Amino acid sequence: MSNVILEVRELTTKWVTRFKEDIYAVDHVSLKVEEGKSLGIAGESGCGKSTLALSLMGYYFPPLHYVSGEIIIDGQNITGMKPDDIRKSILGTEISYIPQSAMNALNPTQKVISFIEDVVQAHDPYKTKQEIYELARSCFETLGLPASVLQQYPVELSGGMKQRTVIATSVILFPKILIADEPSSALDVTSQKMVIKMLKNLMENGFIKSLIFITHELPLLYNVTDDIMVMYAGQIVEGGSAKQVVFDPLHPYAKGLMGSIIVPEQGQRNVKLTAIPGVPPNLKKPPAGCRFAERCKYVRPDCKVAPVPLYSANGGRAYRCILSEETLRAAYLREAQRDAS
Amino acid sequence: MPAERKVCLSGSGLTKVFGFGRRKTVAVDHVDFSFYEGELVSIVGESGSGKTTFAKMLLGLLKPTEGEIYFQGKKRDISTQKKRKEYWKNIQAIFQDPYSSYNIFRKIDTVLLDCIHMRGGRGLPRAKKLEMMEEACSFVNLKFEELTNKYPFELSGGQMQRLMIARVFLLKPKILLADEPTSMIDACSRATILDELMQLRDEIGMTIIFITHDIGLAYYVSDTVYIMERGRFVEHGSADEVILRPKGAYTRRLISDVPKIYEEWDLSTV
Amino acid sequence: MRHTIQQVFRSGKFVVGFFILVAMLLIVIVYPLIVTYPPLQIISQGTFFPPGIYVNVYDSIGSTRYTLNLENAAANRIASKLSNNDRHAMKDWLVAAGIPENEIDINDTEQLLGLWKGNYDPRVNIAGMTNAQRNYYIRLNNSLQGLLSTEAVIIAARNADIGALQEAGVINPSDYVNVNQVPNVRVLPLGTNSFGRDVLTELVKATAVSLQIGFVAGTIATLIGLTLGLLAGYIGGLVDDIIMFFTNLFTVIPTIVLLILISFSIGQEKRGAFTIAVVIGFTSWVWTARAVRAQVISLRNRDHVNLSKLSGHSVAHIILTDILPYIASYVVMALILQISTAILAEAGLSILGLGPKTTEVPTLGLMLNWALIYQAPILGKWWAYLPVILTIVLVTFSMNLMNTGLDQVFNPTLRE
Numbered sequence A: 001m002s003n004v005i006l007e008v009r010e011l012t013t014k015w016v017t018r019f020k021e022d023i024y025a026v027d028h029v030s031l032k033v034e035e036g037k038s039l040g041i042a043g044e045s046g047c048g049k050s051t052l053a054l055s056l057m058g059y060y061f062p063p064l065h066y067v068s069g070e071i072i073i074d075g076q077n078i079t080g081m082k083p084d085d086i087r088k089s090i091l092g093t094e095i096s097y098i099p100q101s102a103m104n105a106l107n108p109t110q111k112v113i114s115f116i117e118d119v120v121q122a123h124d125p126y127k128t129k130q131e132i133y134e135l136a137r138s139c140f141e142t143l144g145l146p147a148s149v150l151q152q153y154p155v156e157l158s159g160g161m162k163q164r165t166v167i168a169t170s171v172i173l174f175p176k177i178l179i180a181d182e183p184s185s186a187l188d189v190t191s192q193k194m195v196i197k198m199l200k201n202l203m204e205n206g207f208i209k210s211l212i213f214i215t216h217e218l219p220l221l222y223n224v225t226d227d228i229m230v231m232y233a234g235q236i237v238e239g240g241s242a243k244q245v246v247f248d249p250l251h252p253y254a255k256g257l258m259g260s261i262i263v264p265e266q267g268q269r270n271v272k273l274t275a276i277p278g279v280p281p282n283l284k285k286p287p288a289g290c291r292f293a294e295r296c297k298y299v300r301p302d303c304k305v306a307p308v309p310l311y312s313a314n315g316g317r318a319y320r321c322i323l324s325e326e327t328l329r330a331a332y333l334r335e336a337q338r339d340a341s
Numbered sequence B: 001m002p003a004e005r006k007v008c009l010s011g012s013g014l015t016k017v018f019g020f021g022r023r024k025t026v027a028v029d030h031v032d033f034s035f036y037e038g039e040l041v042s043i044v045g046e047s048g049s050g051k052t053t054f055a056k057m058l059l060g061l062l063k064p065t066e067g068e069i070y071f072q073g074k075k076r077d078i079s080t081q082k083k084r085k086e087y088w089k090n091i092q093a094i095f096q097d098p099y100s101s102y103n104i105f106r107k108i109d110t111v112l113l114d115c116i117h118m119r120g121g122r123g124l125p126r127a128k129k130l131e132m133m134e135e136a137c138s139f140v141n142l143k144f145e146e147l148t149n150k151y152p153f154e155l156s157g158g159q160m161q162r163l164m165i166a167r168v169f170l171l172k173p174k175i176l177l178a179d180e181p182t183s184m185i186d187a188c189s190r191a192t193i194l195d196e197l198m199q200l201r202d203e204i205g206m207t208i209i210f211i212t213h214d215i216g217l218a219y220y221v222s223d224t225v226y227i228m229e230r231g232r233f234v235e236h237g238s239a240d241e242v243i244l245r246p247k248g249a250y251t252r253r254l255i256s257d258v259p260k261i262y263e264e265w266d267l268s269t270v
Numbered sequence C: 001m002r003h004t005i006q007q008v009f010r011s012g013k014f015v016v017g018f019f020i021l022v023a024m025l026l027i028v029i030v031y032p033l034i035v036t037y038p039p040l041q042i043i044s045q046g047t048f049f050p051p052g053i054y055v056n057v058y059d060s061i062g063s064t065r066y067t068l069n070l071e072n073a074a075a076n077r078i079a080s081k082l083s084n085n086d087r088h089a090m091k092d093w094l095v096a097a098g099i100p101e102n103e104i105d106i107n108d109t110e111q112l113l114g115l116w117k118g119n120y121d122p123r124v125n126i127a128g129m130t131n132a133q134r135n136y137y138i139r140l141n142n143s144l145q146g147l148l149s150t151e152a153v154i155i156a157a158r159n160a161d162i163g164a165l166q167e168a169g170v171i172n173p174s175d176y177v178n179v180n181q182v183p184n185v186r187v188l189p190l191g192t193n194s195f196g197r198d199v200l201t202e203l204v205k206a207t208a209v210s211l212q213i214g215f216v217a218g219t220i221a222t223l224i225g226l227t228l229g230l231l232a233g234y235i236g237g238l239v240d241d242i243i244m245f246f247t248n249l250f251t252v253i254p255t256i257v258l259l260i261l262i263s264f265s266i267g268q269e270k271r272g273a274f275t276i277a278v279v280i281g282f283t284s285w286v287w288t289a290r291a292v293r294a295q296v297i298s299l300r301n302r303d304h305v306n307l308s309k310l311s312g313h314s315v316a317h318i319i320l321t322d323i324l325p326y327i328a329s330y331v332v333m334a335l336i337l338q339i340s341t342a343i344l345a346e347a348g349l350s351i352l353g354l355g356p357k358t359t360e361v362p363t364l365g366l367m368l369n370w371a372l373i374y375q376a377p378i379l380g381k382w383w384a385y386l387p388v389i390l391t392i393v394l395v396t397f398s399m400n401l402m403n404t405g406l407d408q409v410f411n412p413t414l415r416e
């Protein structure tokens, strides 16, 4: 049994809006990332992926509020720690986080190196500029970025280069785990591939021990991460190894996501895509029963009665549906045969 | 595909240069092209290759530095507002970023009403207009009753793009330019939008020029593919031909950049 | 729209600024309804009467008299006549005459006078005292003698028939009149100024005029700037070049120089407050035009404008519906700033003596100008200029507060 880097138990957090409404965007989420493993989180926009990423760090400030659950980073329980302590002793060194659109938030009047100096000196005020420069240079070069980037301003860099700079900076203190929230979504495929390659390199080069990668592009997750979790309306609806989730999804929503994958491979031209009709439920007033029931093809009356628990299935996987594995697989098979004929 | 195809939009030597001196950028560099009626053409290239500039020239929103555009065999003339208006009845667009495509001060109804008015429906009775708007919304699976009195920004990104399609449905142009219509929205809504675009083409038989950086999408939707590299068309042909048997290194790279799931995705090529 | 206004009123800064401005407007509107004196009437013979309540002495003789036996009336009377310098001098004398210093408390009038009465003797020669000093003490002693008297004063009137004085009344030290029963009382909370005008009444009128000048000038400047900025930014090309040529011309020449030259050339006689407002408006549109143009340029290539073009809308329609609403908040902010700078510009011009003609209406600037010409600051007549400066500060401060408040609402990067 290898070392667990991050474990989250039944974490629930909420947003409190200006009108004092609660939005439970992360609802009893449990997950576990082992050393050397990576976890992908998929789901459509608004399902709570970014909120989960924020919540994982235990660093809450309004309007985001902690409700319940535990977070354990490398054996250390950080639930209930003061935000200030978390910022000093956890962020950057234990856990590093790349927010969505971080690359557009870089200060345009600051050179990359001075941004890195700020990051490093926040944790180690006694490091000299020379030491930081050496550290940054070796880090950038290992990750395949030219050291000249350090002396440039963010506006001089292309989108892909900016994103890779942000990633390299985020691992400069060798965090145990990196959380990357949609690092590739705003990029074109070429830059996206470079970012993906870099993310994969991080673990191989020992910059980080584990990775959490958030995106709505299943093919990317499939190529990067060991495990995949699918989120829907604040809950985890499916979890398992990348292969299981992509090629043998259980939950009808995960199945639907699979149906919207488009890849330029032989035989994929004009294949029938299964778009999921409808929109996700409003998280201010989530439905009582299964949250996907409104959009589900296989919905039954008892789906809408009580909340559905997360069931575990063979092969260490989990899914949130009242139908059994066999029923679901049989239904998908029938569907495929009908489409084929 | 019909044996005899009519050229709908073509151009020769189309060029756009931005700036001058040291800051000179040749965004589109002497491109020749012919798009046929009823065809779904994809233009694929990495970001900065000049796709948007090309599209804006076709739309008449940017003046070409050089070269000519021919619409239905005749040289395009958009020198006056009246002629432009006439031209825009024939060519419409969907832009990349739905969040900035709408005027945030105008309601959804006005956006759709504009389209009815543009096609000369200003004098129609109100009930008829409502019926037309409802039809357009239901075409893209949006409920018109839920949209009246709402602002576009109250919708999700995917819904906004579908509203764009509804707009085009009302305008029924001969050509639609879709500039990366799915790159800002999540993968789950992407399939819906692509399907609706293809339905729209079948419904009103128009030419769609689909611009994307993702050759996978191009492969999925298009009949013909043009590959754009630094302002030039480096390869074009039918989708199967270009994507399954690419000739140029650039095309091969574009293909290899898209994540695969059935085959091994080779990450070493960047 | 409603939502935006709600947001605006949730910003503390805006609300404070707005409240101050509205309060000033209310005062400016309500005050003249209550106090109906003409603001430019010259009431005082002589300049710079200090703030206070002026009671007609003549009327007070004829008013009903009341006797109040108030304990320290006499002491108060003396205290008000006995200056601090005098007290110190008295103490010096007493100390020199051999009274222990710690027994003398110069603030205790009664004790001091008692000591003085008991000890002073003009014949005593104190070593080192000059003649002049001796005379001063004699004079001081004499004036104290009068003070200490508790006798009544007789008022006499000249008999018209015989021309002799006849006793008309006796005023005792303990006689009082009720101010409310005196027919002529004038409250001058801020005294009078160099022309003998009631400063407060004039100040209220001046604030009203200055605000009007501000609104007129600000509106003119904003309208010109907005129109030119929209045209230059949206149409571009030759139109842009021409407009920018003029804008640059106006930028290179400092506004204040231009203002001075124009004001000077109009001539004192023709310069009314409105003329000055128009002149200020026509010289200060430059930066609004520049800022609007910059905003429009960044807007005109946005996709929503492109979409509007594709919908066949005319240039006018696009400018009005796709550009203007996006910069509306910005224009409102520019207007507020223009108003406050116009008020300051008027003040500046008037201080230089190039403001509106002095005989018609007062303005804040003119009041300052008068106070300066008549050397109020040097003479220590604070009431002639300090309230004016405070009003200017308050008006511009409130407008700038509103502006910052609006900025916080409209500028997403400043939002908390």
Ligand SMILES: Nc1ncnc2c1ncn2[C@@H]1O[C@H](COP(=O)(O)OP(=O)(O)O)[C@@H](O)[C@H]1O
Residues within 6 Å of the ligand: A015, A016, A017, A023, A025, A043, A044, A045, A046, A047, A048, A049, A050, A051, A052, A063, A283
């Ligand atoms: N700052 C916020 N205040 C209130 N609600 C928020 C805030 N940010 C996100 N939410 C809500 O939380 C939910 C999840 O959002 P998010 O985590 O950003 O989703 P994702 O990253 O999957 O797109 C959404 O319904 C959104 O409305």
Ligand SMILES: Nc1ncnc2c1ncn2[C@@H]1O[C@H](COP(=O)(O)OP(=O)(O)O)[C@@H](O)[C@H]1O
Residues within 6 Å of the ligand: B018, B019, B025, B026, B027, B045, B046, B047, B048, B049, B050, B051, B052, B053, B054
């Ligand atoms: N308005 C402009 N001014 C100057 N350069 C521009 C302008 N618009 C685009 N460019 C340049 O033209 C090139 C092509 O841009 P674009 O057409 O937007 O590419 P794409 O849509 O393929 O990403 C880029 O190098 C870009 O920097």
Ligand SMILES: [Mg+2]
Residues within 6 Å of the ligand: A046, A049, A050, A051, A100, A181, A182
């Ligand atoms: Mg997100």
Ligand SMILES: [Mg+2]
Residues within 6 Å of the ligand: B051, B052, B096, B180
């Ligand atoms: Mg583009």
